[in-house]
Amino acid sequence: MKFFVDTADVDAIRELNDLNLVDGVTTNPSLIAKSGRDILEVTKEICDMVDGPVSAEVVATEYEAMIEEGRKLAEIAPNIAIKVPLTLDGLRACKTFTSEGQMVNVTLCFSANQALLAAKAGATFISPFVGRLDDINIDGLELIADIRQIYDNYGYETQILAASIRSANHMSDCAKIGADVATAPPAVIKAMANHVLTDKGLAAFLSDAKTAGIKIV
Ligand code: G3P
Numbered sequence: 001m002k003f004f005v006d007t008a009d010v011d012a013i014r015e016l017n018d019l020n021l022v023d024g025v026t027t028n029p030s031l032i033a034k035s036g037r038d039i040l041e042v043t044k045e046i047c048d049m050v051d052g053p054v055s056a057e058v059v060a061t062e063y064e065a066m067i068e069e070g071r072k073l074a075e076i077a078p079n080i081a082i083k084v085p086l087t088l089d090g091l092r093a094c095k096t097f098t099s100e101g102q103m104v105n106v107t108l109c110f111s112a113n114q115a116l117l118a119a120k121a122g123a124t125f126i127s128p129f130v131g132r133l134d135d136i137n138i139d140g141l142e143l144i145a146d147i148r149q150i151y152d153n154y155g156y157e158t159q160i161l162a163a164s165i166r167s168a169n170h171m172s173d174c175a176k177i178g179a180d181v182a183t184a185p186p187a188v189i190k191a192m193a194n195h196v197l198t199d200k201g202l203a204a205f206l207s208d209a210k211t212a213g214i215k216i217v
Contacts, residue, residue, distance in 0.1 A: 001171075001174065001175040001179060001180065001181065001182060002023035002024065002052070002180065002181040002182075003021055003022065003023050003024075003171075003181075003182065003183075003184070003189060004022075004023060004024040004025055004026050004052070004053075004055075004161065004181055004182070004183035004184075005021075005022050005024075005025050005026070005183065005184065005185075005186055005189060006025075006026045006027075006031070006163065006165070006183040006184055006185050007025070007027070007031055007185060007186055008027045008031040008032050008034065008035035008037065008042055008043075008046070009034075009035060009186070010035075010042065010045055010046060010049065012186040013025060013046060013049060013050065013186075014049060015186070016186055016189060016190070017049060017050060021189055022050055022052065023052045023181070024050065024052035024053040024054065024055075024081075024181070024183075025046050025050050025052070025053075025054045025055065026054075026055040026083070026105070026127070026161070026163065026183040027043065027046070027054070027055060027056055027057065027083075028055075028057050028083065028107070029057055029059055032057075039056070040072075040073075040076060043056045043073070043076050043080075044076050044077065047076055047077035047079055047080065048077070050079070051079065052079065053079055053080075053081040053103055053105075053124075053125075054077070054079055054080055054081065055080075055081045055082075055083045055105040055107075055125070056073045056076070056080055056081070056082065056083060057083035057084070057085075057107065058070055058073070058082065058083065058084055058085075058093075061085070061087070061089060062089055063089040063092050063093055066084060066089060066090065066093040067093055067096060067097075070082040070084070070093060070097055070102070074097075074102055080102075080103065081103035081104060081105045081124060081125060082097050082102055082103070082104050082105070083104075083105045083106075083107050083127075084097075084104060084105075084106055084107070085106075085107055085108045086106050086107065086108050086109050086114045086117070086118060090106060091106070091117055091118065091121045092121075094106055094118065094121040094122065094123050095121045095122060098121070098122035098123065098124065099122070103124040103125075104122075104123050104124050104125070105123070105124065105125040105126075105127055105161065106118040106121070106123040106125070106126050106127065107127040107163070108127070108129065109126055109127055109128040109129065110128065110129060110132070110133060110143070111143070112143065112146040112147055112150055115128060115143075115146075115147040115150065115151075115158075115160075116150055118158060119150075119151060119154075119156035119158040122158075123158045124158065124159065125158065125159050125160075125161040125181065126147065126158050126159070126160055126161060127161045127162075127163040127183070128140070128143050128144060128147060128160070128161075128162060128163065129163050129164035130143070130144065130162055130163065130164050130165060130166070130170055130174070131164035131165060131166040131170070132164045133164075134166070140164070141170070141173050141174070141177060144160060144162050144174055144177045144179050145177045147160050148160060148177055148178050148179070159180035159181055160178075160179045160180050160181070161179070161180065161181040161182070161183060162174040162179040162181065162182040162183070163182075163183050165182055165183060165184035165185070165188055166188070167188060167191075168188060168191045168192045168194070170182070170184070170188075171184060171188065171189075171192055172192075
């Protein structure tokens with residue numbers, strides 16, 4: 001499963017990139033606003049840092065304006081994935097961009113029917129929001145499983161990009177279900193390495209090494 005980092009924080013991306021844990025980056029208007037940076041400037045800096053797809057989201061809601069904004073974002077770098085909302089205008093824009101060979105990430109997906117429409121519009125990525133469904137007591141991981149089944153039934157090439165990831169368990173659950181990608185905040189990706197028994201075991205090893213006076217260099 002590929003790891004995308006869900007942030008516009010360039011320092012956090014750089015830290016994870018140095019750990020080879022970044023296969024791509026996803027941003028959205030809220031994350032760009034949180035960075036306090038100009039969207040074109042910060043997106044360019046991220047694209048220069050990361051080899052994989054970088055999702056940059058339009059803020060227009062009408063088809064014509066989405067096309068204009070999407071083309072402006074695509075000019076930033078070849079690894080841009082234009083992010084459009086799962087609306088009828090967004091799906092129409094998706095079809096136009098993908099027919100022009102542009103990567104498209106269709107976002108704000110909350111149902112299997114929405115994901116089916118995105119695949120038929122030729123989306124490169126579909127972003128179902130796991131955490132936001134969990135927030136309203138709907139099983140977000142079940143949606144990932146339903147989309148996986150539908151896409152496999154018909155051989156759709158759209159990649160399932162599990163989004164709104166809230167925990168390390170969400171990551172392993174998405175991997176078990178067979179999501180192609182999961183995008184998570186930096187802290188969640190780092191937390192995947194944590195295990196109390198690893199810490200306990202390491203402490204015991206180090207204590208025994210010290211007692212025995214083990215010296216390697
Ligand atoms: O980038 C889209 C999505 O991952 C946002 O997640 O945490 O705001 O629900 P969240």
